[in-house]
Amino acid sequence: MLYAILCYKDEDVVAAWSAAEDAAVMERLGQVHEGLERQGKLGPSLRLLPTTAATTLRKASEPPLVIDGPFAETKEQLLGFYVVDVADLDEALGIARDLAAANPGGAYELRPVLLYNPDPRPVRGGLA
Amino acid sequence: MSEASPDAAWLAGALAAARPRVVSALLRVFRDLDTAEEAFQEASLRALRTWPRTGPPRDVAGWLILVGRNAALDGKRRLARQAALPAEDALSDLDDAETPLAEAIDAQAYRDDILRLLFICCHPDLPATQQVALALRIVSGLPVARIARAFLVSEAAMEQRLTRAKARIARSPVPYGAPGPVERAERLSAVSTMLYLVFNAGYSAATGSERAALCDEGIRLGRLLLRLFPTDPEVMGLLALMLLQHARSPARFDADGEVVLLEDQDRGLWRRPMIAEGLALVDKALRHRTPGPCQVQAAIAALHARAARPHETDWAGIDALYAALERMQPSPVITLNRAVATAKVAGPAAGLALVEPLAGALGGYFHFHGLRGALLMQLGRSTEAREAMGRAIALAGTPAEAAHIRRQLDRLVGADSADREKI
Numbered sequence: 001m002l003y004a005i006l007c008y009k010d011e012d013v014v015a016a017w018s019a020a021e022d023a024a025v026m027e028r029l030g031q032v033h034e035g036l037e038r039q040g041k042l043g044p045s046l047r048l049l050p051t052t053a054a055t056t057l058r059k060a061s062e063p064p065l066v067i068d069g070p071f072a073e074t075k076e077q078l079l080g081f082y083v084v085d086v087a088d089l090d091e092a093l094g095i096a097r098d099l100a101a102a103n104p105g106g107a108y109e110l111r112p113v114l115l116y117n118p119d120p121r122p123v124r125g126g127l128a
Numbered sequence: 129m130s131e132a133s134p135d136a137a138w139l140a141g142a143l144a145a146a147r148p149r150v151v152s153a154l155l156r157v158f159r160d161l162d163t164a165e166e167a168f169q170e171a172s173l174r175a176l177r178t179w180p181r182t183g184p185p186r187d188v189a190g191w192l193i194l195v196g197r198n199a200a201l202d203g204k205r206r207l208a209r210q211a212a213l214p215a216e217d218a219l220s221d222l223d224d225a226e227t228p229l230a231e232a233i234d235a236q237a238y239r240d241d242i243l244r245l246l247f248i249c250c251h252p253d254l255p256a257t258q259q260v261a262l263a264l265r266i267v268s269g270l271p272v273a274r275i276a277r278a279f280l281v282s283e284a285a286m287e288q289r290l291t292r293a294k295a296r297i298a299r300s301p302v303p304y305g306a307p308g309p310v311e312r313a314e315r316l317s318a319v320s321t322m323l324y325l326v327f328n329a330g331y332s333a334a335t336g337s338e339r340a341a342l343c344d345e346g347i348r349l350g351r352l353l354l355r356l357f358p359t360d361p362e363v364m365g366l367l368a369l370m371l372l373q374h375a376r377s378p379a380r381f382d383a384d385g386e387v388v389l390l391e392d393q394d395r396g397l398w399r400r401p402m403i404a405e406g407l408a409l410v411d412k413a414l415r416h417r418t419p420g421p422c423q424v425q426a427a428i429a430a431l432h433a434r435a436a437r438p439h440e441t442d443w444a445g446i447d448a449l450y451a452a453l454e455r456m457q458p459s460p461v462i463t464l465n466r467a468v469a470t471a472k473v474a475g476p477a478a479g480l481a482l483v484e485p486l487a488g489a490l491g492g493y494f495h496f497h498g499l500r501g502a503l504l505m506q507l508g509r510s511t512e513a514r515e516a517m518g519r520a521i522a523l524a525g526t527p528a529e530a531a532h533i534r535r536q537l538d539r540l541v542g543a544d545s546a547d548r549e550k551i
Contacts, residue, residue: 010188012145012355013138015348018341021137049401052354052367053408068412069358075187104138105184 002043002113003084003092005099008076009106011050028102036084036095043083044119051077076106083113139179143172146189147269148352152241153193154200159304161248161266161294163200171196239356240306243315246353248297250318258293260326260342265290268345277338278329316357320366320422323349327370331377343374364413365422371406372429375399386528391438403433424453443472460489464496467503476506494523498533505536 017025036042051070058065070077082099086092089110096108147168154164171192175184185191249263261279264270276286307315327346333339350367357363379393410430413423428449435441450466463482471479480503483496490496501516517533524530 010142010145012352013141015351016141016144019344021141024137049405049408050351052351052358053405053412055412066415067359068364104135105142 001086001088002116003086003089004111004113005082005084005092005096006078006109006111007080007082007099007106008074008109009079009103010075011077011079013105014079015050025103029099032095032098032102035098041085041095043085043116045080045082047080048078079106083116139176139184142184142188143175143192144269146192148242148245148267149189149238150192150196151266151269152245153189153238154196155245156237156241156304157197158200159302161297165266166203167196167200168192170199174199237306240312242352242356243307243312243319244302244304246319246322246349247315248302250322251293251297251300253296253300254293256325257329258289259322260329261286261290262293262297263322263326263349264342264345267349270345274338278333278342279339316353316360316363319353320363323353324366324370327374331373340377343370343377346370347374359416361413361416361418362420362422364409365420365424365426368406368409368413368426369422369429371402371409372426372433375402375406375433382528386531387526388528389532390432395436398433406430407433419452419456421453421456424449424456428453441472443469447473460486461493461495464490464493464499467499471503471506476503479503480507492523494520494525494529497523498529501533502536 014022033042033045054068054070056067056069056071058067082095084092084095086095092110096110099108150171151164151168154167155161158164158167174195175192179185245267246263249259249266251259254262257279261275264275264278265272272287272290273283275290276283279286281289303311323346326349327343330340330342330344330346333342347367347370350363350370354360354363354367375398376390376393378399379395379397380388382388406426407430410423410426413426428446431442431445431449447466447469450462450469454462454466464486467479467482470482480500483500483503486496497516497520501513501520504510504513504516514537517537520533521530524533
């Protein structure tokens with residue numbers, strides 16, 4: 001089954017990292033990603049820009065209201081997610097533990113995926 | 129390592145991230161910068177001792193504020209016992225020592241707390257470099273040794289400067305009440321200017337130097353400010369401007385450390401994630417339809433960033449934006465920048481018509497003579513062009529600037545006008 005692993009962390013902590021510290025975390029995470037890829041368990045994953053770059057469309061009103069910033073003001077922010085292909089929750093938790101060891105602090109929320117639409121676009125390079 | 133014990137790097141990051149909020153809250157409580165800083169230091173030491181054992185608290189900043197406050201009150205208590213006369217204000221402070229945590233970290237107050245902490249660094253009596261040094265020390269928490277290296281002075285000299293600056297601040301009244309809307313806007317404006325000074329101190333330095341790291345610090349403080357004022361389009365513009373300029377830094381210097389001008393830069397080296405963030409912020413800001421100088425400058429930087437190659441630059445858009453900036457902040461340097469865009473859009477004669485009246489104001493300025501020479505060259509007025517370029521070379525601040533003009537002199541036929549990195 002597919003699980004989404006939602007990555008929550010205090011973005012101020014991430015912003016306080018130097019470029020070298022950021023690269024070191026990404027390097028450690030990269031090793032976990034490689035292992036998952038080899039086992040064919042890693043689906044799409046992405047890292048988001050800070051919530052200061054976010055815009056929210058509130059649908060409760062008509063017309064919807066556009067506001068600056070993230071949907072929820074929280075101590076820890078949604079900074080990215082993974083989709084992983086696992087047998088059960090235990091296996092998803094195992095992956096989350098490996099990721100946590102590579103990047104401590106914050107929380108991973110594990111959510112089973114109901115509907116999955118693979119990227120229909122032709123393959124092309126990402127932002128970075 | 130158990131799950132409850134985050135590693136040292138995480139601890140250091142958490143403390144650094146919490147610092148502005150904690151120091152600013154402690155400043156409100158104690159109304160003394162040194163006390164607030166020492167209380168933060170003490171709380172950090174206790175965190176380093178405690179958290180590896182207990183795991184970090186859910187509310188890191190709240191924990192540090194409470195522990196820092198109690199530590200400082202303990203210190204005052206000891207001092208009060210030693211003093212011949214009891215210090216009245218210290219004793220009265222003890223009365224609210226047990227105020228609940230919730231009040232200490234009042235969410236409403238915290239925006240004004242951090243703004244105040246940033247604002248006291250902007251004291252008008254302090255020269256710009258001291259404002260920058262003070263903000264780096266107090267708000268960012270950079271070690272004095274690093275700030276000293278960034279400003280190429282000894283650690284002792286920087287320590288002395290910071291002490292003097294703090295003394296200057298201590299002598300002037302800092303309003304601790306909640307500011308009204310007008311006062312808050314004035315503080316925000318002063319702080320925005322100071323953050324751009326932090327950024328610019330790094331921007332003028334060579335990549336990889338201690339000083340270049342100040343760009344990252346300016347951006348970090350800009351994000352902090354935008355978190356406090358998430359709907360302010362000028363703050364969005366300020367952060368976007370810093371991001372879009374800093375995105376070019378890997379391409380701004382060649383192997384010899386010389387500046388590479390914008391039109392000669394390898395755009396493949398530009399940092400795409402920074403550009404993406406900057407462009408998103410410009411889009412957000414423009415939705416507000418309340419333009420300001422930071423937004424306009426960010427929008428100009430955005431048009432440069434969107435051009436995959438120099439000749440794809442939207443010079444008509446840049447020309448219009450500089451015209452808007454001229455109306456907001458009339459200045460000969462802005463007119464000179466506009467002339468570059470005007471010449472690209474309407475030809476060298478139109479550009480030169482903007483440049484010539486600036487001779488009085490900018491006669492001692494490298495870029496004035498450089499641009500004037502390039503435009504004269506395009507118009508076939510070679511003798512005058514040579515003379516202008518000769519003056520530019522004499523006024524060049526860096527070897528790269530002089531070399532750029534010499535190359536044009538060498539060509540001296542139908543070349544492109546002198547665009548440059550500065551916007």
